[in-house]
Amino acid sequence: MLEHLGEKLILHVSLGSFSFSFDILTVIMSWIVIIVLVVVALILRRGLGQDIEEKPSRTQAILESLINLLKGQLTSSFSSDKLAKELFPFVSTMFMFVLVSNWLSVIPYCESPTKDLNVTLSLALLVFVMSQLLAVRMKGGMKYLKGFVEPYPFMLPLNIVSEIAKPISHSFRLFGNTFGGAILITVVSAKFAPVLVPAVLNAFYGLFVGAIQAFVFAILTVAYINVAVES
Amino acid sequence: MHLEWGKVVKSLNWTFIFNLVNFAILLYLLKRLLFKPAIEYLDRRREQVATRMETTRKNEEQAKKLVAERMEALQTAYEQSRRIVETARVQAEEIIGQGKDDAKKEVEHILENAQAQIDQERTEAGQELRRSYAEIAVLGASRVLGREVNLEDHRRLLDDLLSELEEDTLRMKL
Amino acid sequence: MEEAQNIVGQISGADIATAAKYLAAGFVMAIGSIGSAIGEGIVAAHALDGMARQPEMEGALLRTMVLGQAITESTGIYSLVVAIVLLFVV
Numbered sequence: 001m002l003e004h005l006g007e008k009l010i011l012h013v014s015l016g017s018f019s020f021s022f023d024i025l026t027v028i029m030s031w032i033v034i035i036v037l038v039v040v041a042l043i044l045r046r047g048l049g050q051d052i053e054e055k056p057s058r059t060q061a062i063l064e065s066l067i068n069l070l071k072g073q074l075t076s077s078f079s080s081d082k083l084a085k086e087l088f089p090f091v092s093t094m095f096m097f098v099l100v101s102n103w104l105s106v107i108p109y110c111e112s113p114t115k116d117l118n119v120t121l122s123l124a125l126l127v128f129v130m131s132q133l134l135a136v137r138m139k140g141g142m143k144y145l146k147g148f149v150e151p152y153p154f155m156l157p158l159n160i161v162s163e164i165a166k167p168i169s170h171s172f173r174l175f176g177n178t179f180g181g182a183i184l185i186t187v188v189s190a191k192f193a194p195v196l197v198p199a200v201l202n203a204f205y206g207l208f209v210g211a212i213q214a215f216v217f218a219i220l221t222v223a224y225i226n227v228a229v230e231s
Numbered sequence: 232m233h234l235e236w237g238k239v240v241k242s243l244n245w246t247f248i249f250n251l252v253n254f255a256i257l258l259y260l261l262k263r264l265l266f267k268p269a270i271e272y273l274d275r276r277r278e279q280v281a282t283r284m285e286t287t288r289k290n291e292e293q294a295k296k297l298v299a300e301r302m303e304a305l306q307t308a309y310e311q312s313r314r315i316v317e318t319a320r321v322q323a324e325e326i327i328g329q330g331k332d333d334a335k336k337e338v339e340h341i342l343e344n345a346q347a348q349i350d351q352e353r354t355e356a357g358q359e360l361r362r363s364y365a366e367i368a369v370l371g372a373s374r375v376l377g378r379e380v381n382l383e384d385h386r387r388l389l390d391d392l393l394s395e396l397e398e399d400t401l402r403m404k405l
Numbered sequence: 406m407e408e409a410q411n412i413v414g415q416i417s418g419a420d421i422a423t424a425a426k427y428l429a430a431g432f433v434m435a436i437g438s439i440g441s442a443i444g445e446g447i448v449a450a451h452a453l454d455g456m457a458r459q460p461e462m463e464g465a466l467l468r469t470m471v472l473g474q475a476i477t478e479s480t481g482i483y484s485l486v487v488a489i490v491l492l493f494v495v
Contacts, residue, residue: 006493010237010244022245024234030250034257041265048272067269073468089266093258118246126251169479176482179489216475223472238494 002190005183008116023116030113033100070095073215077222079230083134087225090130094123095218102178102210106202112210114178117171124171127221128163131228138229166224170217177213181205365389426495430488437484444477 011024044066047059056064070092071084078084098114105112113119136144148159185205189198368389452470456463 004236006489007236007238009234011232011234013232020245022249023237026246027249027253030253034253034260037257038260038264041261045264045268048268063265063269064273067266067273077468088270089262090258092266093254093261096261097254097257113250116246118243119250121243122247122250123254126254169476169483172486173475173479173482176485176489180485183489212471213475216471219468219472220475 002186005186023118025111026113026116026119029104029111030101030119032110033097033104033113036100037096067092074218074222077219077226079226083138083225083229087222091218091221094127094221095214098123098174098217099211099214102214103207105178105182105210106206111182112178114174115182117175120171120175121167123217124167124174127170127224128167131225132163134225135228170220170224174213174217177209181209361390361393364393426491430491433484433488433491437487438481441478441481441484444480445474448473448477 008023009025010021012021013019044059044063047057048063071088074091074095075084075088078087101112101114101119104110105115132144135147139147149156150159181201182205185198185201188201365386369386448470452466452473455466459466
């Protein structure tokens with residue numbers, strides 16, 4: 001159990017002269033996450049009554065409170081209502097994907113896709129690229145470039161570094177939390193206490209920290225996009 | 232195609248791209264299946280509730296306006312009726328007062344007439360009486376004297392006498 | 406005495422590097438987490454202060470607090486990542 005601690009399975013594929021490699025477990029786990037989310041979405045979708053006059057069903061109440069929660073906690077931080085409406089699906093999907101990924105580690109033989117730096121870094125870079133594109137779209141190219149030499153021209157390198165540091169800290173925060181929790185659980189259950197204690201640790205690192213980190217990831221997405229668009 | 236164990240942090244590889252593709256698929260599916268219909272539904276319901284509330288508010292306003300109108304009409308009718316009663320009372324009083332005046336005048340008139348008639352009749356009676364007295368006196372005197380008394384001469388004389396008599400005797404008698 | 410000398414003679418440079426790696430990982434976590442721990446404590450304390458003063462602002466304060474703690478935690482996470490790199494990569 002411990003001999004492959006901190007390592008992961010990598011699949012090397014070579015198609016003719018073109019060869020690539022990827023983490024097979026991570027990809028399979030993220031498919032599982034997608035399947036879980038789509039199934040949940042279908043169940044919730046079915047509960048949505050088409051008739052407005054009807055009394056809302058139980059699943060519809062769940063769906064509504066979920067959407068209101070996401071709206072109130074995440075996208076209400078956006079400075080413009082238009083942006084909030086536009087980015088609501090993106091931010092909500094980000095939150096739910098990270099949440100279910102983090103919670104997946106609780107199930108035996110499953111591991112979080114977010115335990116892989118590739119996943120968190122790709123999400124963070126996606127947010128980074130998106131925030132920059134939105135900033136260009138909202139402010140215009142010249143004003144966007146001008147934002148890098150504010151307040152003084154010699155701050156240019158500092159501004160660039162602070163922009164680049166955002167996706168790095170964004171991705172490493174999630175990765176470090178999930179991976180650190182997973183390592184801790186593995187080590188404790190292999191070396192000290194194989195029963196009972198891992199359950200508590202799973203509940204804390206898998207469920208509690210996982211939920212907090214998913215929330216933080218989503219709200220930082222909102223914050224980064226907001227800052228890029230505003231300043 | 233083969234599997235091997237790799238270090239965690241070192242291995243940035245195609246998982247990156249795969250995950251982006253996965254996330255894009257997930258985003259598309261969730262948007263299509265969940266967020267779009269749900270948000271559309273919620274918006275539609277919010278719109279409907281807003282419309283209903285607006286309608287209710289309008290109806291309530293109208294009802295209030297109607298009630299106010301009714302109350303005003305009622306008030307007007309009440310005041311009008313009071314005014315009519317007041318007018319009628321005043322008119323009645325006027326009529327009664329006029330009737331009383333008229334009656335009084337009539338009575339006075341009748342009394343005056345009666346007085347005038349009485350006076351006239353008394354005068355006439357006095358004159359008649361005086362004439363009768365004069366004739367009787369002349370007749371008596373002619374009979375006493377035994378001869379024809381010149382009526383014309385004596386009448387003047389008697390008239391003077393009778394005038395004196397009238398002063399006390401006749402006044403007393405009547 | 407001879408045995409001890411033998412053991413010392415058997416220690417290679419790689420062994421020293423491994424020992425230094427583990428030691429460094431321990432120090433990184435120990436020292437690196439101090440700052441973020443103190444910072445998170447300060448954030449939580451002030452957020453609680455604000456909540457006690459204005460209980461109706463609790464939701465917004467909680468959200469901002471979690472966000473601030475997450476950002477404060479990044480240094481701790483960086484040290485964790487460095488420790489992981491030291492342990493499993495170097």
